[in-house]
Amino acid sequence: MTSCFRKKQGHFKKHSLVAFISSSIMFSSSCLFGQDQQNIGYNIGLTALHEDNIFNQSSAVGDNSLSLTPEVAALKYFGKHQLTAGYEGEYTAYADYDELNYILHTIGSEFIYDHSQRINLELGLTHQQNKESPGTTNASTNTLDDFVFYDQSGASATLKYGTSDSVGQIVGSYKYSQKRFDDSDQTYRDVNLNAFTAAFYYRVAPKTRTFLEVTLADYNYIDTSGASDQSSNNYLYLGGIEWDLANKTTGVFKLGYQDKNYDADYFSEITNLYYSLDMIWRPNTYSTVTLTAGRENQESALEGYSGYVSNFYSLELSHEFTHRLNVGIEYQYDTYEISDRTDNSHDLAINLTHSLSTWLEVSLAYDYQQRDSNYDEYAYTSNSVALSLQTKFE
Template sequence: MKLKASSLAAAVSAVLCADAWAVDPQYIKLSESLTFTPELKVGERYDDNFRAVEENEESSWITEITPTFVLGAEGRKSAYALTYSANTDIFHSSHKDDNTDHHLTADGALKFDARNLLKLKAGYHQVEDTAADDQNLTDGQRVENDKYTVANVGGVYTYGAQSARAQIDLSADYEELRYQNSDQVNAENERDTTALRTTFYYRVAPKTRALVEARHTNFDYVSNDRLNSDNIALLGGLTWDATARTSGTVKIGGEKKRFDDSSVDDASGSMWEVGVEWKPRTYSTFNLTTRRGIDEGDDGASSIETQSTTLSWGHKWLERLRSDVSYSYADNEYQDIDRDDKIKTVNLGLTYEMRRWLDVGVGYTYAEDDSSAIGESYERNIYSISVTASL
């Protein structure tokens, strides 16, 4: 979907940005300011361990059908997008696992003047997962896939012009996680999450800003009161744009998790979030992302101290041929139980842009979880081919 070349379009590019599409689709103009953009992805993949288990692995050819529809509207000082996608997986060796995930999101941005910008978002996601940390096993056999919904709403208010020396972001988000499994499976994980964040920016160079960020997140569990808690974090860092062929954000600080139940030990530690892009050539891009923080617990753990790093490389070999390679490593240390997972993932992809509106891609994914817990390790290979089409 294309936007007019304006300051508003730049500010809300995440809402209606053509780069979010694998292809470059044309939209249908419904009115002067209302557009409709459809896209369809059809793929076939072979997964040799689609439940991600250590023993009794199951393999299958899986057909994926994913239509996506975007309804966009743009005014002189506002932009909105309503997006719906349905991801259908058909398991040819296990039709009882056939499922369709539904994703509905709404995004909006209102630019009141040069100093005041408001971004809003909301979403509803209905998901069925054949591979999960809690395997839901009885006597080595799968009982039921994880089935859950996530509903969220939030927004960010920005005060200060892009060219100003100082700027501040105020954000708030609310999320509900609910499971639809039978016999109250996963009920202990249902929760409401409220997150508040304040980020202050100060320009120290034409394209570089220093930042200070404070966060407060409240986790309110529906039935598992033992895990009710508050996460508090304070970070500082830099964000820069297109300086010496790089752009990115670095945040470093500390985080503490305080439980309402005094019998559960609090958790604390260093925290960082880093995202850096380096473009040595216009046709070649490297990305590095790394994070350390405290996540919510699972499988009996009160929390998980996680540290993850991903390095990716995208290269355009010919006008219509590009490759994407990535390597990820995550170390998840479960608190209150004896479990430490070290997860490695390698992704290889090749995409041929047959037409402006048509892409053909092939890919390979290798995933390995080396877990200290009995029965939680696994290896997984996925081979895929897909076709993505639009108008």
């Protein structure tokens, strides 16, 4: 059972429309159980972490921490239908700055109603208590003396007519999410999201489909006073292609137009090109190359500022030297402009994983982060080293 509710927040966790919508419902039974039809699964992880810049500030403060991450999930079949539910927690304690200790919880459920060979309905619910990793937004980190925490709840419904093997398939979905920040200084970011998506897929080859996709997302910010109201309607008009070529290369590419119209007249409309690429290449049975790229509108974390456009790219290499030893290297780059400010962020991560047994693995990871800016208050560098133990019960 892997972590499907909430992966560790890295430096490039995006706050875009697509990321926000997808983060509303993050529970997946296939993630928790794979292909096995078992009724319950559980895992636990233990991580010792050293960070030389906890808040990713220009004046670095470091500390050591210990995290415990339990996961539990249950699966129940009702004929062709299935219900999944699960929990993931994170319990973190710091050595010197114990006032930074925190506990996070995520619960979720998903029900899949398999009406017929043509009609399928998926319903989901989730609630997260989460932490915003410093430096993942356009806000300055220099004033931080604690982490930014928020609660996020969501519900989703997806109706599919046809299957992924059909010549044509129609998919309609609705997602609702509400995000509430714990800190009173962040309440101007409290927001409700309603998103509607319709897509039509057409098979042009046995393992290749093209598609058209339209999304309307309505952001309703709770605080409408002053110049902090970012309420807006967001439109995505996309075309794309998805492929699976001989199990060597799989991917999804989307290209189109994005339009963001603010309710407040003091924010200008944002219209620009949208694209996203998620591609996996397996040159052999023991190596994997993952390429991710995108251009998206982002929500601003700065009070009084509107959203902005971010371009991001990621390359990940994974190689299995033996059936027990795996090495992964990932580089991520993100760039954006806000008024007369330009930020460029880099993240390099190296991970070495060794299976001690069929149910236990140990990993050693190093992560380097850097944000360059023409305004010094937004620039920082940080290094972290983590040693982890993780069970692998299926």
